[in-house]
Amino acid sequence: MKISEIKERKIIHRPTLDFDEDGKRIYHAYEYYLPYNPSFKNSETQRLFAKWIDMAIFSLIFYLLFNKILIASILLSIPCVIIFGAITEFYFGTTLGKKIFRMKVIDDEGNYPSFLKSISRNILCLANFYPVFSERTTKTVAMGTRTGTVMNFSMHMNNKICKTYIVKESKIEEIRSLLDVELPKNNERLID
Known part of the structure; x- marks a missing residue:
């Protein structure tokens, strides 16, 4: 196996528009296999x-x-x-x-x-x-954009x-x- 062939498992939680009975936002979990970055x-x-x-x-x-x-x-x-x-x-x-x-x-x-x-x-x-x-654009309160x-x-x-x-x-x-x-x-x- 080579380093360029290694995949990392990443789970990303994305919010939905729905809430449970306690008022907490419901998240969907998405699983990805991304290239390994050494x-x-x-x-x-x-x-x-x-x-x-x-x-x-x-x-x-x-x-x-x-x-x-x-x-x-x-x-x-x-x-x-x-x-x-x-x-x-x-x-x-x-x-x-x-x-x-x-x-x-x-x-x-x-x-x-x-x-x-x-x-x-x-x-x-x-x-x-x-x-x-x-x-590069920076925003500050004092100087603006x-x-x-x-x-x-x-x-x-x-x-x-x-x-x-x-x-x-x-x-x-x-x-x-x-x-x-x-x-x-x-x-x-x-x-x-």
């Missing part, structure tokens, strides 16, 4: 900071040890982060920046990605830094293409246990 809230921001931490370390190495100017140090750190990131993700499932935020990279089978998959996702991360601009432009970074394209996931370290055991569970076929029963 990611976590605020992952894009943490991934962006993790990448900046990795770049800062290599930039400091080039700046302090090799006496390069700051711009050259930053530019030289980019290929180093890509290559070193691919190696560490292949062996450990994480980089130093991701380790600080307790994140791991896993593939669709729940393992650390292969070296080729890791190098391709790290090369594709350069396209992730393309900012996405969107409008205000519309402004918000800049976000889309940090999920490389994972979508390479079929990898960024998860918290604490969630890996849950994901692997879900992958070990084998569902019975349509007409088969589990026999003890």
